[in-house]
Amino acid sequence: MEQKINIVFKAQQAYKYILRKNNAAQRIAKLRDLKSAIQKHEDQIYKALQSDLRKSAFESAVTELIFIYGEIDFAIKNLSGWMSPRRIGKTFSNPFAKNRIYYEPKGVCLIIAPWNYPFQLTMSPLISAIAAGNCAIVKPSELSPATSKVVHLIINDAFKEQEIACFEGKADVSTALLKLPFDHIFFTGSTEIGKVVMEAAAKNLTSVTLELGGKSPTIIDKNVDLTKAAEKIAWGKLVNSGQTCIAPDYVFVHERQLDEFVGLYKAAATKMYFKAEDKIDPKSYGKIISPKHFERLKGLLDEAVEQGARIDFGGTFDENTQTINPVVLSKVTKGSKVMEE
Structure with a gap:
């Protein structure tokens, strides 16, 4: 060659x-x-x-x-x-x-x-x-x-x-x-x-x-339309199963709006990519590119949870199909690798 x-x-x-x-x-x-x-x-x-x-x-x-x-x-x-x-x-x-x-x-x-x-x-x-x-x-x-x-x-x-x-x-x-x-x-x-x-x-x-690659933040002002913000963030994050270098990685939202945002994000993600509430639609939602990348991402999530992060939505992994369902984490520590990669 x-x-x-x-x-x-x-x-x-x-x-x-x-x-x-x-x-x-x-x-x-x-x-x-x-x-x-x-x-x-x-x-x-x-x-x-x-x-x-x-x-x-x-x-x-x-x-x-x-x-x-x-x-x-x-x-x-x-x-x-x-x-x-x-x-x-x-x-x-x-x-x-x-x-x-x-x-x-x-x-x-x-x-x-x-x-x-x-x-x-x-x-x-x-x-x-x-x-x-x-x-x-x-x-x-x-x-x-x-x-x-x-x-x-x-x-x-x-x-x-x-x-x-x-x-x-x-x-x-x-x-x-x-x-x-x-x-x-x-x-x-x-x-x-x-x-x-x-x-x-x-x-x-x-x-x-x-x-x-980068680590792209999204800042939500407390006066914006939270429904529209959640829908746009969900699409931007989940298109190509999140494998986009400019996808929004983490969100700054007013603490009093956190629960509402998570609920709206879940609704938007479910509408776009799920057949039922807990079943992803493989016809519209892609897979992780390789087993190695799948394991790396799963490891980042597991480590974050071990360090005190909370899963507010999702967290389902299917190794056979290399599918990671949409996930929302909160209470992530600053030193967590999931905030760096």
Whole structure:
């Protein structure tokens, strides 16, 4: 695999000087080729997302495909303007010059994609790379293998390897790729792996874009409509079974409204994702990506409870289906890992 990676990388290093001369019409044609390939394999994308994350067709459309179709169309509409030189004012050091900013391709880009939105978060940076006139190597996540295979198929259908290539595999493939002197690396994933990517990039002075996880708070003012707040928080938290880097993780609510909020949140979650009061609907609610992630999340909850946290709603785990029902914790201690991960 490493030999093949090196061959493709060298081919892209040579081809980037040809590709950078492409005009807007040529780049737009490539974006349309990508869109056509996605449309051709759309049914396979839905099946892959169902296999990897048990995403419903509706959720896959809303959180994966519609974003990508919209982003391609937006790039096509605006690409000519993006490529045009931008006039800027004179400065003290060059008062008689005509000043322009010219936007140029980076060269050869590496895109390392995550597993939680395995189609959208692979294609989105790829669209930007194509629009900017770059070559790219894409590494989908091995934790979402069905979607990875479809991504590989789409890229092979739409592009030659010297322009856009896709390599599937485990961490050893990413390690081999990170040894190479890319012109830019785009990584989406955990902070822990983000540090590894940044360290590898530094050895080649490669610029990076790191889209890492966070711990997102939600603050509810005591004067807001609590029902609407609970409904929106429930959807934002539970879409993709909570596996979203910008999902609301914890809530600040007035203590006198805590019980009311928990009740409203439970009602919203039940309406969206349950067949009966205590039975999750697998047709609308997804699964945790892997047994390892399932055990990690269960461990965080168990530890929090041992340290004094209270389960106000949910807390049911099904190891066989990798399903964790929606959970609300209160009285969580500050040092608890569930407040850090």
